[in-house]
Amino acid sequence: MMDKTININISGTLFQIDEEAFRILRDYLLAINNRFRNVQGGLETIEDIESRIAEIFQSQKGLAGVITKENVEAMIAIIGKPEDFDHGDYEAVPPPYTSQKKRMYRNPEDKIISGVSSGIGAYLNTDPVIFRVLFVLFTVFFGTGFLLYIILWIALPEAKSDSQKREMYGDNFHSARSQNLSTDKINNVNGSVNTPSYSSSSSVGNAFNEIFRAIGRVCYIILRIFLIIIGVSLVLTGFLAILSFVLVFIFHYPGTFSTHEFGTNFVYIPDFLNYIVTPSAAPWIIALTTIAFILPMLALIYWGVKMIFWFRAKDGVVSLAGFVIWVLSVAALSIILFNEGISFAETGKISSEKIFTHTPDTLYIKAGKKVSDLKFDKELSLTHEAYTVFINEEKKEIYIRPHLNVNNFWDNVVKVEVRKRSTGRTQFEAMKKAEGLSYNFDITGDTLILDEYFEIPSGRKWSADNVSIDLSIPVGTILKLDSASENLLHAYSGYDNDDNTFSPGWEYRNRIWTLTDEGIKPLSTHSSK
Amino acid sequence: MKRKLIKLHIMDLENNKAQMRKGILEYCILSVLSRSSCYASDIIKELKEAEVIVVEGTLYPLLTRQKNAGLLSYRWEESQQGPPRKYYELTEEGRNYLAELDKSWQGLVDSVNQIRTR
Numbered sequence: 072m073m074d075k076t077i078n079i080n081i082s083g084t085l086f087q088i089d090e091e092a093f094r095i096l097r098d099y100l101l102a103i104n105n106r107f108r109n110v111q112g113g114l115e116t117i118e119d120i121e122s123r124i125a126e127i128f129q130s131q132k133g134l135a136g137v138i139t140k141e142n143v144e145a146m147i148a149i150i151g152k153p154e155d156f157d158h159g160d161y162e163a164v165p166p167p168y169t170s171q172k173k174r175m176y177r178n179p180e181d182k183i184i185s186g187v188s189s190g191i192g193a194y195l196n197t198d199p200v201i202f203r204v205l206f207v208l209f210t211v212f213f214g215t216g217f218l219l220y221i222i223l224w225i226a227l228p229e230a231k232s233d234s235q236k237r238e239m240y241g242d243n244f245h246s247a248r249s250q251n252l253s254t255d256k257i258n259n260v261n262g263s264v265n266t267p268s269y270s271s272s273s274s275v276g277n278a279f280n281e282i283f284r285a286i287g288r289v290c291y292i293i294l295r296i297f298l299i300i301i302g303v304s305l306v307l308t309g310f311l312a313i314l315s316f317v318l319v320f321i322f323h324y325p326g327t328f329s330t331h332e333f334g335t336n337f338v339y340i341p342d343f344l345n346y347i348v349t350p351s352a353a354p355w356i357i358a359l360t361t362i363a364f365i366l367p368m369l370a371l372i373y374w375g376v377k378m379i380f381w382f383r384a385k386d387g388v389v390s391l392a393g394f395v396i397w398v399l400s401v402a403a404l405s406i407i408l409f410n411e412g413i414s415f416a417e418t419g420k421i422s423s424e425k426i427f428t429h430t431p432d433t434l435y436i437k438a439g440k441k442v443s444d445l446k447f448d449k450e451l452s453l454t455h456e457a458y459t460v461f462i463n464e465e466k467k468e469i470y471i472r473p474h475l476n477v478n479n480f481w482d483n484v485v486k487v488e489v490r491k492r493s494t495g496r497t498q499f500e501a502m503k504k505a506e507g508l509s510y511n512f513d514i515t516g517d518t519l520i521l522d523e524y525f526e527i528p529s530g531r532k533w534s535a536d537n538v539s540i541d542l543s544i545p546v547g548t549i550l551k552l553d554s555a556s557e558n559l560l561h562a563y564s565g566y567d568n569d570d571n572t573f574s575p576g577w578e579y580r581n582r583i584w585t586l587t588d589e590g591i592k593p594l595s596t597h598s599s600k
Numbered sequence: 601m602k603r604k605l606i607k608l609h610i611m612d613l614e615n616n617k618a619q620m621r622k623g624i625l626e627y628c629i630l631s632v633l634s635r636s637s638c639y640a641s642d643i644i645k646e647l648k649e650a651e652v653i654v655v656e657g658t659l660y661p662l663l664t665r666q667k668n669a670g671l672l673s674y675r676w677e678e679s680q681q682g683p684p685r686k687y688y689e690l691t692e693e694g695r696n697y698l699a700e701l702d703k704s705w706q707g708l709v710d711s712v713n714q715i716r717t718r
Contacts (some may be wrong), residue, residue, distance in 0.1 A: 116661040
């Protein structure tokens with residue numbers, strides 16, 4: 072039983088070879104040929120290798136005998152396969168891995184606007200013209216195509232490096248590449264490297280491509296103008312926001328966070344923050360607020376600049392880091408603020424009262440401790456709440472002017488009730504705090520002595536503390552106040568007058584009041600000014 | 601599949617290694633030939649022993665290139681066992697080139713050693 076043998080001529084020497092070995096040898100020679108055909112001096116190399124093949128076959132079999140599969144494989148093991156010739160003549164060694172993970176990129180090699188269609192084409196191994204047509208077609212439907220295109224443009228990275236191009240083409244990379252290389256050759260011969268060559272494309276595809284190229288340029292210009300406008304507005308917005316933030320928070324520029332009730336009080340939030348929240352938390356709150364606010368603004372400016380100058384930067388890591396920092400700041404801020412908020416959750420009240428031993432016709436009210444004797448750095452008035460806060464920065468003390476309510480007491484008795492109120496995490500804590508508020512009042516004969524302010528213990532933060540003084544007197548009793556104690560009355564907000572003949576205000580200095588059925592009223596309209 | 605030509609700028613490690621090995625290989629070929637003229641198979645034998653190459657196919661394109669660059673010349677020698685074989689030798693230019701390579705190689709080795717032993 073003889074296999075069919077073939078006579079072949081290798082490098083001038085005749086050999087007999089069996090059919091199976093011939094097939095392997097033929098493929099091998101073809102591979103060698105492909106490998107060196109396009110290399111300078113490649114034909115000579117091919118000859119040398121063929122000559123060496125002949126030599127090996129001769130040393131194995133002599134001139135007689137049939138070359139078998141084993142002979143051929145032994146020969147290939149000696150000379151090696153083309154892919155084992157580990158050096159580059161003008162192209163690189165193929166990557167060590169053969170199977171590529173595939174990713175979608177924008178293809179910078181074949182683009183009309185940004186290479187989105189071409190990238191999808193490479194990903195799906197299809198003609199990009201199809202996607203160009205689809206994008207234009209779907210733009211007719213409420214601009215969905217246009218929108219999708221922009222989204223993809225932003226979302227898809229450009230395949231810049233070679234490894235990205237490999238990922239873009241996936242397993243077709245080498246075929247795409249070799250095709251391109253041969254195209255390269257053709258182009259070089261024709262001397263028209265710049266003209267895109269679509270050797271295998273249909274004429275319809277070509278026409279489409281030309282049309283889309285023209286439309287693409289116009290679209291591109293319009294889009295660029297559009298993006299520049301958006302970019303400029305983003306930059307301006309971000310810049311102005313940061314500027315105002317810096318002005319308010321760093322240069323204490325008044326205006327934004329101030330109240331102008333009497334044209335004197337400017338509330339500068341960071342100053343008061345120390346007294347509202349746990350002092351150790353205040354710097355954190357300010358820092359985190361700054362980050363939470365500034366970061367998005369910086370991002371806005373950066374996006375704007377990017378849109379204006381239209382560059383792509385390797386900013387993925389920075390952006391991600393920025394985003395993570397921002398999220399963490401916001402989360403931390405929320406936790407801190409929540410924690411601070413809890414400390415206002417429960418309210419505790421303590422009240423004490425004193426009753427005059429006899430009921431005077433004229434009641435004198437004098438101030439004990441007076442605000443005018445206080446040293447304070449900041450004053451904050453919440454007139455609607457009848458609440459004025461004085462802060463001594465050095466001693467870290469807070470003084471608050473309480474309000475005095477004068478009510479009708481049906482019994483013929485004069486009674487003073489002082490209610491202290493604080494908030495805290497628990498009711499017990501709130502009670503403790505309320506107890507800690509220092510406020511003195513006393514009765515001597517016909518005189519009621521009231522402190523003009525109450526004091527929060529030094530170092531303790533503000534906990535919505537309040538003291539209210541309820542003075543109950545029979546109707547018709549005359550009240551004579553000194554100027555400091557009248558301030559307490561000015562804070563009186565229970566007085567409601569429809570015809571506006573009287574409204575408590577700084578201008579009004581009467582000091583003699585009386586209680587009527589409708590509430591207290593100045594006894595004479597003469598101003599003491 | 602229609603794509604514009606791709607200009608490849610591959611600067612990855614594999615390529616660097618290949619380039620380096622190719623440079624060294626060319627240097628080795630010239631060094632072998634500097635001792636005596638010989639057949640391709642002699643060069644191959646020596647390079648294989650030194651484990652500079654694994655397969656013979658690597659050598660042939662390099663020989664062709666060096667010959668075309670004027671560093672080598674060959675003459676045909678009859679062989680008793682088969683077809684005539686190329687018998688390679690260094691040209692004058694090749695010797696000068698090798699001398700330059702020797703110098704730069706020594707320089708490189710010194711530099712690398714200096715850095716590595718510091």
